[in-house]
Amino acid sequence: MPPRYLLDTNTASYIIKGNVPRVRERLLKVPMSQLLISAVTEAELLFGAARKREAVRLKTAIDEFLLRVDSLPWDSNAARRYADLRAALEFGGIPMGNLDMMIAAHALAAEAILVTSDRSFRRLKHLKIEDWTI
16 A cells, blocks of 8 residues: 655645745655645644635635645544553653644554654654655
8 A cells, every 4th residue: 555644734834835845846746645634734724724814815725725635534543542642742751732742643543654844743753754845
C-alpha cells in the first residue's frame, strides 16, 4: 500500500497560500489520493478564516482546498491514540498543545506520515514525520 500523508495545519496553510515553493514542489509529486487532513486541521483552517471577517479570498482558497483533500473524521481509534499519547506526554513531562496531540494521534491511528514543519512533533518517537519545507 502506498504511503498516506496527513497534512498538519501549517502545511495545509502553506499549500492554500502558495507561499512556500518547496512545499508546492513536493506536493506535485504526491498523488492526491495519498493526501489527507485531520478533521482537527479542517477545524483549525475554518476557524482561521472565520476570525478574519474580511478575508474572502482566504475563505475561498480554504473551501477549494477542502474540496480536493480528504478530511479524516475523528473516530474511536483516534480518540484512543490521543488518550494514550496525552497520558504518555504528561507522565514524561513533555508539553504539547491539545490540538497538536490530536493531529499526531490521528496520524498514528491512520498509519500516515505527518507532514509538518512544527518541530514539537519530533519529540514523538513513534510518529513518522516529513517536513516539506526543507
